[in-house]
Amino acid sequence: MARTAREELALKLTVVLGKAQAAVEAQAAAHAASHGLTLGEFAVLEALYHKGDLLLGELQRKVLVSTGGITYLVDRLEGKGLVRRLECPTDRRARYASLTREGSALIERIFPEHTEWLVHALGGLSLAEQRTAIALLRALGQHAEAAGSGAPRDAA
Amino acid sequence: MARTAREELALKLTVVLGKAQAAVEAQAAAHAASHGLTLGEFAVLEALYHKGDLLLGELQRKVLVSTGGITYLVDRLEGKGLVRRLECPTDRRARYASLTREGSALIERIFPEHTEWLVHALGGLSLAEQRTAIALLRALGQHAEAAGSGAPRDAA
DNA sequence: CGAAATTATCTCAGTAGTAAGAATGTGGGA
């Protein structure tokens, strides 16, 4: 029942991938929390900051939450006065999410800080190593996502 | 306000790290769910399978949940008849978590499948690339975790 | 010994999120 090298590597890679991501996410979450935001809220503000007003559906796909989740997230940000909903002139089902003046000022102020935190957190790798890691993780992610449809040895 | 290469890389690395991990986790969760388990439940069974009976505190640190979380997880597994609590003979506060016969049979059966799913999900990288990724992610995780105490430019 | 600090688990209220389905609106044929 000896485990193959391939299996050994897969188990180890899964573990270190999870731990590395958790550690980086914890850093990012700590920074967001220091401004009273969750990571999801930060992600919404950041998306609106860099892309301008977005339909809730577009935002939902960008932030990677469920449809119920984006409603909940935007509700919270609206409650904090950072985001508001705008009607869509061409489709009465749809709503835009849009930064308020306060939301815009907040994200403009804290996004550079956020970047600094990430630079700090990722400082364990040289720039060249980071480039290598990006390439490997991109390939890994794309393959894993594609593998999503279909179990191993699936005939489909 | 040009962004430095270092900042650009940090942002990109954070994104691809998160996506890659999410894609792999989704695969692992899908496999666990196909046997009626959450990833947390699977992790508990796996830990007990490979390490033998563990105190709840040991298990909690291994599975990376809060103290309340491990109580909840073990409650669920006890409800499913896969795990039972045993008293500790030398410390009346403590309890061991221990696989039942069914729990043992289940994890013994599905752990190899789980490994296969991971091998499949990680197949986007060659074995050599996986070794490189493991080394990089290990360094990344260790540094990020250590950076946990102390914001960037923190004097502490 | 006995008080204080520590450790181990559990309880409880709250949180961020999912999933399914309802409500509403849109647009393309027959």
Added chain:
DNA sequence: TCCCACATTCTTACTACTGAGATAATTTCG
């Protein structure tokens, strides 16, 4: 035009988990 499939958001019930504090047992040490 009317109908129907689809798109978009919201609602509701639920889930997995956290964090703070409660409880109880153990260890430390004056």
